[in-house]
Amino acid sequence: MYIIGIAGGTASGKTTVVKEIANSLPGGEAVVIPQDSYYKDSSHVPVEERQFINFDHPDAFDWDLLVEQITQLRNGNSIEQPTYSYITCTRQPETIHIEPKKVIIIEGIMALVNPELREMMDLKIFVDAADDERLIRLIRRDIVERGRTTEMVLSRYERIVKAMHDEFIEPTKKYADIIIPQGGKNVKAIKALQMAIQFFTDK
Numbered sequence: 001m002y003i004i005g006i007a008g009g010t011a012s013g014k015t016t017v018v019k020e021i022a023n024s025l026p027g028g029e030a031v032v033i034p035q036d037s038y039y040k041d042s043s044h045v046p047v048e049e050r051q052f053i054n055f056d057h058p059d060a061f062d063w064d065l066l067v068e069q070i071t072q073l074r075n076g077n078s079i080e081q082p083t084y085s086y087i088t089c090t091r092q093p094e095t096i097h098i099e100p101k102k103v104i105i106i107e108g109i110m111a112l113v114n115p116e117l118r119e120m121m122d123l124k125i126f127v128d129a130a131d132d133e134r135l136i137r138l139i140r141r142d143i144v145e146r147g148r149t150t151e152m153v154l155s156r157y158e159r160i161v162k163a164m165h166d167e168f169i170e171p172t173k174k175y176a177d178i179i180i181p182q183g184g185k186n187v188k189a190i191k192a193l194q195m196a197i198q199f200f201t202d203k
Helices: 014-024 047-052 063-074 115-119 131-145 150-175 187-202
Strands: 002-008 030-034 079-085 090-098 103-107 123-127 178-180
Touching (some): 002 014, 002 150, 002 187, 014 030, 014 187, 030 063, 063 103, 131 150, 178 187
Parallel strands (some): 002 123, 030 103
Antiparallel strands (some): 079 090
16 A cells, blocks of 8 residues: 655645546546545534634644544555535535545645654655645635635635644645645646656556
8 A cells, every 4th residue: 555645735736636646547546535524523613603713723633533544544444534514614424435545645735744644654745836826726716615705715814824824834845755836737747746656556
């Protein structure tokens, strides 16, 4: 089994990189574990207060469950991956059954933050992109996918996203084996990465 961690700022292009890697591998050989699925449940928090939860802080994630489930996959066991709603900010009753695969890809803004999780990774990748590019993508994504207004996205970016990126996400570059500049637009870097992963997984 080959475990890959892919981190990077919000809207940096991580999903694009993950898709390109997964699509370059033979069908059924890879499974993607989104870190976003492991947000702590906020159903106990009043609805009107959930908008103030800092989802860009390490404390927002259920690290114990994520580490436990990656360990289970590495040991050859299946897991029931949690699901999370961005609309209600709550963990959903449905789970996703995941079988262990040859390649496990852990993707999320803080995929490289937790030391125990990093220790299990065979390859650590940081997807980099300029702040203004990430902000533009963030506005487009949150309006379409998460039902937010432009003002809501900008307010959250100014209050939380930028500060948390600088404090917790940007510093994890130092743990990366590979840094991909220009995010998902860097076709040459992604192609080189695909070739490297195929080489290591074929050994």
